[in-house]
Amino acid sequence: MAKSKVVTIDEAMKHCYNGMTVMLPGFVNCGVPQTLIEGVMQAGITDLNVISNNTSVKGKGIGRLVHDGRIKHITCSHIGNNEETCAKVVAGEINITFVPQGSLCEKVRAGGAGIGGILTPTGVHTPMQDGKQLLEWDAEAGKYKFVEADEPQVGKRFILELPLHADVCFVHAYMADKMGNVKYHRTARNFNQTFATAADFVIVEAEHIVEVGELDPDEIMTPGALVDLVVQAEMED
Amino acid sequence: MRKPANERELIACRTAQFFKDGDVVNLGIGMPTQCLDFLPDDVDVWVDTENGAIGLAGAPGEGDEFPVDVVDAGGTPSKLRVGGCCFDSFRSFGYIRGGHVDITVLGAYEVDAEGSLANWMIPGKAAAGMGGAMDLVSGSKITIVMTMHCDKKGNPKIVQKTEMPLTGFKVVDYVVTELAVIHITDKGAVLEEIASNTTVEEVVAKTGCKLIIPETIGCMD
Numbered sequence: 001m002a003k004s005k006v007v008t009i010d011e012a013m014k015h016c017y018n019g020m021t022v023m024l025p026g027f028v029n030c031g032v033p034q035t036l037i038e039g040v041m042q043a044g045i046t047d048l049n050v051i052s053n054n055t056s057v058k059g060k061g062i063g064r065l066v067h068d069g070r071i072k073h074i075t076c077s078h079i080g081n082n083e084e085t086c087a088k089v090v091a092g093e094i095n096i097t098f099v100p101q102g103s104l105c106e107k108v109r110a111g112g113a114g115i116g117g118i119l120t121p122t123g124v125h126t127p128m129q130d131g132k133q134l135l136e137w138d139a140e141a142g143k144y145k146f147v148e149a150d151e152p153q154v155g156k157r158f159i160l161e162l163p164l165h166a167d168v169c170f171v172h173a174y175m176a177d178k179m180g181n182v183k184y185h186r187t188a189r190n191f192n193q194t195f196a197t198a199a200d201f202v203i204v205e206a207e208h209i210v211e212v213g214e215l216d217p218d219e220i221m222t223p224g225a226l227v228d229l230v231v232q233a234e235m236e237d
Numbered sequence: 238m239r240k241p242a243n244e245r246e247l248i249a250c251r252t253a254q255f256f257k258d259g260d261v262v263n264l265g266i267g268m269p270t271q272c273l274d275f276l277p278d279d280v281d282v283w284v285d286t287e288n289g290a291i292g293l294a295g296a297p298g299e300g301d302e303f304p305v306d307v308v309d310a311g312g313t314p315s316k317l318r319v320g321g322c323c324f325d326s327f328r329s330f331g332y333i334r335g336g337h338v339d340i341t342v343l344g345a346y347e348v349d350a351e352g353s354l355a356n357w358m359i360p361g362k363a364a365a366g367m368g369g370a371m372d373l374v375s376g377s378k379i380t381i382v383m384t385m386h387c388d389k390k391g392n393p394k395i396v397q398k399t400e401m402p403l404t405g406f407k408v409v410d411y412v413v414t415e416l417a418v419i420h421i422t423d424k425g426a427v428l429e430e431i432a433s434n435t436t437v438e439e440v441v442a443k444t445g446c447k448l449i450i451p452e453t454i455g456c457m458d
Contacts, residue, residue, distance in 0.1 A: 027288040027326075028312025030305065053326070054366075057312075080365030081312060090363045098364070101287060102330030102372030109327050122334060122375045125406035127358070128367075174306075186306035186323045187289045193325035221325075 002179040002212045005230045009035065012203050012231050013043040016168055019072075020045075023108070023169040023195040024052040024062050028081050031188030032061040033170035035205040035233045041068065050074045051108070051166055053101060053191055055085040069093065075164070077101040100128060103161050105194055111163035112197025119144075119158035133160040169199030171222070172233065176206035177213070180227030181220045189221065196222045205233040238275055241458070244415035247432065248383050250275035251457045252342055252413045255381060256282050261291060263333065263373055265343035266311040268383050272342060283321075285338050286310050287369035289329045292321020310369070333369070334376035341377035343370060345384045345412075347399040350446035352409040352421035354382065355401035367404060374405035386414035386443050393445030395419065395426070416440050418457050419448070430455040 016022070016039075026032030040048075041064055048071045055076065056063040065071050066085045073095040079085040088094045099107065106118045123129055135144040137155040147157065171192050174185035182204055184192055196202050204227050241247040249271035256262060256276060263285045264270045276282065284293040287310050294316050307323075309315045317323070324332075332338065347355045354374060357367040374380050384394050395412055412419040417440045418430035427449045431440055433456055441448055 028308065030288070030308040030312060054368075076366065078366035078368035080368075086363050086365060098366050100367055100371040101326070101369040102334050105327040105330050120334070120375075122372045124375075125353075126371060126403040128371065184325075186317070187286070187308055188306040189323060190288050190326045194327040 002224075004178040005180045005224070005227060006178050006209060007229050007231060009039040009231050010043075012036065012229050013039045013045070015201050015203070015229070016040060016043065016045050018045055019047045019049070020167040021049040021051065021165075023166040023199055024050055025169075025171060025191035025195045026056065026061060027053055027187065027190040029056055029061055031172050031184070031190050031192055032056055033172040033205050034061050035231065036170040036203055037061060037064055038234075040065065040070065046070045047072050050076075051104075051164055051195075052076050053104065054078045055082045057081050058084045066094070073097070075099060075104070077104055098128070103128070103159075104164075105191070107161050107164040108191075108198045109194050110161075111165040112194065115163060117160050117162050120161055121156065121158055123159050124157045129159050134158065135160055164198065166195075166199040167201065169195050169202045171196045171202060171204040171227070173204050173206040173222075175208040175210060175215065176204050176227075176230050177210050177215050177224065178230065179212050180204055180224030180230050181212075181215050182206070182222035182224075182227065183215055183219050184221050193221055196226055202227050203229045203231065205231050207233045238277060241275070244385070246271065246275070247415055247458055248413050251418060251430075252381055252383050253277075255340060255379070255411065256280055257339075259283070260339040261285050261337065263287065263338050263341045263377065265341075265370075266309070268344060269342040285332070286315075287326075287329055287333065287373070289326055290317060290321060290323045291332075292318045294318035294321065330369070330372050334372050336376055336378060338373070338377045340379045340381060341373045342381045342383055343373065345382045345394060347394055347396050347401050348382050348384070348409050348412050349396050349399040350421070350426045351398070352407045353399055354380075354404045354409050355399050356404045358402040360402065370404050374408040379410050380405075380408050381411045381413060382409050383413050386416045386440075393443055396445035397447065413457075416443065418455075425449050427451060428454060430457040432457050
């Protein structure tokens with residue numbers, strides 16, 4: 001009989017701490033781990049280094065952490081839906097690293113999959129290439145060569161993006177069984193599935209918690225083997 | 238298919254004529270989504286959304302289960318059409334970057350004669366970030382920019398070489414404005430069509446790059 005990973009939110013928060021690097025999935029208000037974020041709020045955890053796609057909207061989801069000054073740095077692709085995040089970045093209260101959305105996915109996927117780095121054409125000749133190594137395919141030589149940004153481009157050019165990994169990942173699931181097998185629903189899946197692979201400690205909040213065996217093997221999207229704890233999701237979207 | 242009622246609808250209508258039956262299209266939030274109002278009767282497209290679905294179908298209707306779990310690229314509740322499917326963001330951007338989207342339509346601050354696009358950052362102003370735009374333009378088979386021909390101050394948005402921070406280098410194939418359809422080719426920016434209420438001279442005057450004027454110019458409306 002598989003051991004249950006279901007705990008209270010208070011218990012889950014004992015594994016979170018000030019200054020942690022935390023992956024927060026979700027797309028605006030969809031598929032955001034709101035219950036676990038509320039847990040962080042209640043537990044007073046702060047100085048977070050957040051990896052997420054965006055910051056929800058003002059005062060909601062990840063926006064709660066922004067509003068209460070809990071975030072010191074965020075790596076994300078877009079903050080335009082939350083005017084408070086924009087203001088705090090301008091004021092220097094939150095440091096930000098922009099990464100194109102697809103590159104963010106690849107970096108996290110690499111981090112969770114043992115991959116040392118990825119080559120992407122996204123961002124070449126844009127500010128996204130600053131400070132990063134560039135490789136260009138030399139068709140004549142049949143190999144990649146490192147190039148400088150100001151070298152004229154001859155072959156297909158790529159940015160070498162490095163892996164991302166986190167201390168903790170919060171996951172929002174439609175359904176989880178008690179050993180942590182997860183099923184997502186529709187576009188609430190978004191970053192949850194990939195982020196869940198790339199953290200040392202993974203906590204799932206599930207709208208529905210079921211007995212082990214109720215999820216069909218073909219519908220499990222994140223194996224319980226990747227999951228450390230499961231809590232009951234409480235907040236409404 | 239109804240006729241466009243104003244300049245912005247004209248841009249959307251003409252852009253929609255690029256769509257072929259069965260195309261997978263990604264439409265930027267705002268003006269590009271209006272293209273769906275002007276699809277020819279025999280053209281059915283599959284709308285891809287970067288947050289993980291193909292088959293987005295507009296506003297939620299009656300009988301939708303879990304409407305909050307289907308959102309578009311702006312986070313607005315939407316729905317899936319029959320035959321639609323969902324997947325995670327990593328796969329989504331694999332489809333986008335890997336050339337599986339036929340047409341991506343987005344807006345611009347500036348486009349230049351080589352097809353470089355700037356639409357995510359204005360120097361000196363706070364940046365909201367690029368989201369999925371850089372990936373979309375790097376992977377889409379065809380990239381179409383929908384934009385007014387000039388900005389609110391009357392400055393051309395189509396320029397010879399943009400100095401703004403880029404979204405993509407030499408990525409744009411077509412620019413559709415209320416005045417013209419411009420095709421960016423290896424030889425440069427070709428003026429392929431103009432609107433019925435303008436002239437070649439007016440378009441040239443309002444464009445900030447050299448335009449190649451072919452012998453025959455079509456009418457976009």
